Amino acid sequence: MTxxxxxxxxxLTSVRYAFAACGVEAAVTRDPEVIRAxxxxxxxxxxxxxxxxxxxxxxxxxxxxxxxxxAKPFLGICLGMQILFSHSxxxxxxxxxxxxxxxxxxxxxxVGFKVPEMGWNQVRFVGLEGEREGEGPExxxxxxxxxxxxxxxxxxxxxxxxxxxxxxxxxxxxxxYYAEIGPYTAGIxxxxxxxxxxxxxxxxLWACQFHPEKSGRVGLDLIKEWLSC
Amino acid sequence: MLTKRVIxxxxxxxxxxxxGVKFKNNVDLGDPVEMAVKYSEGGADELVFYDITxxxxxxxxxxxxxxxxxxxVRIPFAVGGGIRxxxxxxxxxxxxxxxxxxxxxxxxxxxxxxxxxxxxxAQCVVLGMDPVKSPRxxxxxxxxxxxxxxxxxxxAVEWAKRAADLGAGEIVVNSVDADGTRxxxxxxxxxxxxxxxxxxxxxxGGAGTPEHLVTVFREAKxxxxxxxxxxxxxDYTIAEIKSVMAQRGVPTRLSF
Numbered sequence: 001m002t003x004x005x006x007x008x009x010x011x012l013t014s015v016r017y018a019f020a021a022c023g024v025e026a027a028v029t030r031d032p033e034v035i036r037a038x039x040x041x042x043x044x045x046x047x048x049x050x051x052x053x054x055x056x057x058x059x060x061x062x063x064x065x066x067x068x069x070x071a072k073p074f075l076g077i078c079l080g081m082q083i084l085f086s087h088s089x090x091x092x093x094x095x096x097x098x099x100x101x102x103x104x105x106x107x108x109x110x111v112g113f114k115v116p117e118m119g120w121n122q123v124r125f126v127g128l129e130g131e132r133e134g135e136g137p138e139x140x141x142x143x144x145x146x147x148x149x150x151x152x153x154x155x156x157x158x159x160x161x162x163x164x165x166x167x168x169x170x171x172x173x174x175x176x177y178y179a180e181i182g183p184y185t186a187g188i189x190x191x192x193x194x195x196x197x198x199x200x201x202x203x204x205l206w207a208c209q210f211h212p213e214k215s216g217r218v219g220l221d222l223i224k225e226w227l228s229c
Numbered sequence: 230m231l232t233k234r235v236i237x238x239x240x241x242x243x244x245x246x247x248x249g250v251k252f253k254n255n256v257d258l259g260d261p262v263e264m265a266v267k268y269s270e271g272g273a274d275e276l277v278f279y280d281i282t283x284x285x286x287x288x289x290x291x292x293x294x295x296x297x298x299x300x301x302v303r304i305p306f307a308v309g310g311g312i313r314x315x316x317x318x319x320x321x322x323x324x325x326x327x328x329x330x331x332x333x334x335x336x337x338x339x340x341x342x343x344x345x346x347x348x349x350x351a352q353c354v355v356l357g358m359d360p361v362k363s364p365r366x367x368x369x370x371x372x373x374x375x376x377x378x379x380x381x382x383x384x385a386v387e388w389a390k391r392a393a394d395l396g397a398g399e400i401v402v403n404s405v406d407a408d409g410t411r412x413x414x415x416x417x418x419x420x421x422x423x424x425x426x427x428x429x430x431x432x433x434g435g436a437g438t439p440e441h442l443v444t445v446f447r448e449a450k451x452x453x454x455x456x457x458x459x460x461x462x463x464d465y466t467i468a469e470i471k472s473v474m475a476q477r478g479v480p481t482r483l484s485f
């Protein structure tokens with residue numbers, strides 16, 4: 001069962017429809033038990049980091065989401081990606097889930113620099129140093145069977161993605177904050193001279209700053225690849 | 230590099246896409262969902278729907294149509310027309326639209342912009358404006374409302390700045406003078422607004438050839454441009470428009 005976490009951070013309709021287009025009827029849930037029971041977890045979100053963290057706490061979802069991100073196929077999208085990092089500059093600073101190391105910063109306020117970044121931008125897929133540091137599915141418990149049946153997760157974490165998506169492949173972005181480039185950065189985007197993490201991977205944790213559910217055919221390709229990892 | 234967006238506009242009347250000049254002489258162009266799929270697969274970067282009869286008839290937006298489009302296309306789309314309250318906005322967003330466009334309503338009640346931005350985020354709230362050349366305003370452009378029927382005395386550039394401050398995440402500048410002419414965008418008002426605000430600006434009204442888009446992106450600093458008649462009639466495809474844009478050095482999404 002694929003669970004989409006509903007924590008009051010924006011609209012999940014598009015995410016649900018995109019998974020349906022990939023043949024998966026995902027369960028939209030705010031129940032920590034459903035998240036614990038899920039095989040795969042999708043963590044979307046738009047809005048502000050601070051209120052998102054408050055919502056997660058009020059709903060009792062912090063530990064369930066963190067555990068899922070560390071142990072099973074997990075897909076963070078937009079704000080759901082940003083709050084996987086340790087800290088965000090949003091609203092004067094907020095501690096976030098800390099599943100991935102690094103900071104989330106605001107785009108600079110400058111003349112001619114439009115914020116939010118809104119539209120289609122290229123993602124340059126790069127190597128995965130985090131994988132080489134020994135982070136990966138082998139540390140997890142209770143999923144041995146799935147790992148054995150999914151060698152591509154272990155052997156070629158992003159090679160298929162990188163081969164399908166050319167440097168000219170654009171995805172749809174809408175955001176005012178961005179994650180710095182770090183050890184798990186697997187895709188880089190340049191917005192008006194600022195390079196940031198468009199895509200991060202740590203084992204079976206995938207995190208997109210862009211919206212795969214709204215990125216046309218290439219977005220569905222990415223979702224299908226995540227579903228098969 | 231962030232690419233310049235090409236956004237087909239679909240005016241919907243009684244469940245059908247129509248096109249007329251300055252809201253007159255409307256002709257039937259087809260089914261909204263079928264056209265949305267055709268354009269999204271054909272390279273549109275985004276779509277915008279205006280439920281043009283909703284406001285005039287005082288009835289709410291066609292939520293069934295919004296949901297059908299959301300199921301059928303995998304690119305972002307905005308919906309405008311017939312929105313009066315934050316609850317109306319919420320219904321449109323829950324049905325699957327990314328953005329809500331407010332125009333006359335925001336002129337009458339600017340607080341709706343802030344309320345929408347608070348509830349859904351600035352990126353969801355688009356201000357549509359219909360400026361017309363007018364010596365009465367300092368920028369030379371005055372805001373009209375209700376489908377160009379009413380003059381407000383409001384300066385277009387001042388209104389754009391205020392709307393962005395209130396939380397509008399994007400501004401669509403739809404020139405009354407250029408609308409429906411297919412003689413090119415109104416470059417001056419587009420550039421004035423684009424230079425005055427820190428949010429993306431969408432040029433609207435007047436697109437007739439791919440060169441018109443090249444010009445508005447290069448000279449008027451637009452982040453996106455709306456096309457309607459030139460693609461609805463079949464004179465150009467989106468791929469043809471984008472091919473010219475790319476040849477002329479405009480950052481363009483070609484992988485669709």
